[in-house]
Amino acid sequence: MSTRTVRFGTRVPSGWVVGQVGGIPVVLAPSWVLIAAVLVLLYYPVVQRLVPTVGTATVVGTTVAFVVMLLVSVLLHELAHGFSAQRLGGRPREYVLTFWGGHTSFEQELPRPGGSALVAVAGPAANGLIAAGAWLVLEATALSGPGALLLYGAVISNGLVAAFNLLPGLPLDGGHVLExxxxxxxxxxxxxxxxxxxxxxxxxxxxxxxxxxxxxxxxxxxxxxxxxxxxxxxxxxxxxxxxxxxxxxxxxxxGLDLRRLAVPAVAVDANADLDQAMLAARAGGHVVLVEQGRPVALLETQAAGQVPPGARAGTPATAAARALHPQQILTVATGLPAVEAVAAAQHHGSVVVLLDPRTGETGVVEVTAVARAMGARRRP
Structure with missing residues (x-):
């Protein structure tokens, strides 16, 4: 998902956008509705039994407050992952609140085990701090009734979440530490x-x-x-x-390197006309139309060739070009991240454009070429 501003309530593949933190979307998965219902069913009779002297409205309010507290705790857990990863050079793509808690997806994996372990531990550590903070408030005050019950719930639930997440098996955080x-x-x-x-x-x-x-x-x-x-x-x-x-x-x-599969491409300004684009095409390879250094379209030389030579000077190059989806622009060229990026991009076209963000150089890679390379690696 792009980290550009996404409006509240926007439907994305992982759920509904309910906010942003540091420009990163916070997404509520549909499964969270199920977990909220389960928590209400579990916690309502507990509140009713422990504080029988309060009215139904207070029991309902306390139950709902407990569910909201858990939602906030899960979000803080995921934000701890995201913030720690950002300090180590890994930008989060989105924070998703799901049926069994949440997860944070990243634009790229951290390259070192130490950083990966620190990011994994950050989430349970956040829950541990919440539990400790709630316990300190209980110790420092004389709260009773629903308020005390809510704080006890914060201590127990966050303590259990921290401990459970540290169990040494994937996909739990402790599993990432073991990995x-x-x-x-x-x-x-x-x-x-x-x-x-x-x-x-x-x-x-x-x-x-x-x-x-x-x-x-x-x-x-x-x-x-x-x-x-x-x-x-x-x-x-x-x-x-x-x-x-x-x-x-x-x-x-x-060992897979998309640069070895790429056909060199010539970058031409998106405001150029067909005459300039065709002149660049004669040099061989593909012609990529760029706007402010970012590829936006790929010239269709066959379509451009059907335009009479005398009319090309006044015809925008974009008239004979195929627009590129943002997922078709790749800045990662090696290993599994590159393969995953190509897999995501193939829904938008049969090619991807490899962009070197340092030099601005581009190359075009056929999705089928990547599939053949991966197939060859599967064969003994």
Whole structure:
């Protein structure tokens, strides 16, 4: 997602934009509605039982306040990831609040294990600070009733979130720490990802055993909380599987360099006419129309050739050009990030334009050429 200003309520693939922090969109996933409903069902009877002397309106208000507090806690967790990554040179793409918490996506992976581990730890650390702050307020004041219950909820929920997220298995934050540790010891990030992903699957199985299997063996019936945790375990298993697929793709993409597949291109100002564009095309290769140093269109030489030579001087080059979607402009050329960028861009056209942000040089890469290169890497 672009980090340009996105209006409140805009629908994006991951959900609805509900704000921006530092120019980075904050997105509420549709699944958050489900988690909010589950939390209300879980917490309402707790409030009703612990503060029976208050009215229904107060119970409802306290329950809703608890859900909002959790939403804010999750957001602060993700912002901690984002802010720490920015200090290390990794810009977030979006903060997404989802069914089982949230996630922060980044424009690029951090290149060193130490930085990756620090970013992973930042989220649980934020929850730990929230829990500690709520506990200090409780200790320093004589709050009782709904206010105290809300603070106790902040202490317990943030403490549990911090501890759970530090379990050493992907996709949890502790899994990213384990991945970084193996990466630092072996020099191989992919090996770290595989190890942390398999531990993540073990964690998922462990959650099911603890919250469902053992209580059933003791004769207990599953409640809404245990069912919710089983869903969380399923998401952990799915996330670990995705991490394994990412590791396989990273191995496959290792050593891939789009610059070796690129056909040189000549950059021509987007305000040029067809005469100037065709003159550049005669030098060979593609003609990329640029605006303020940014590629905006690719000249269609066949369409341009159909314009009579006498009319080309007064015809804008854009009249015989195919507009480029922003995702078709790539500044990353190597490894898995490049492959993922090409995969995202193929929905908008059969080519991508490789741009060197330092020199402004451009090259055109056929999506099929990348697919062939990846296919060759799959063959033994």
């Amino acid at each position: 970084a540790l193996v990466w630092a010891l072996t020099g191989d990030r992919t090996r770290g990802t595989v190890a942390a992903a398999w531990i993540g699957r073990i964690v998922a199985i462990g959650v099911v055993v603890v919250v469902l299997v053992l209580p059933l063996l003791r004769g207990s019936r599953p409640d809404l909380g245990s069912i919710w945790m089983v869903l969380i375990a399923f998401l952990l298993w799915t996330g670990a599987g995705q991490a394994l697929r990412t590791a396989g793709a990273r191995r496959q993409a290792a």
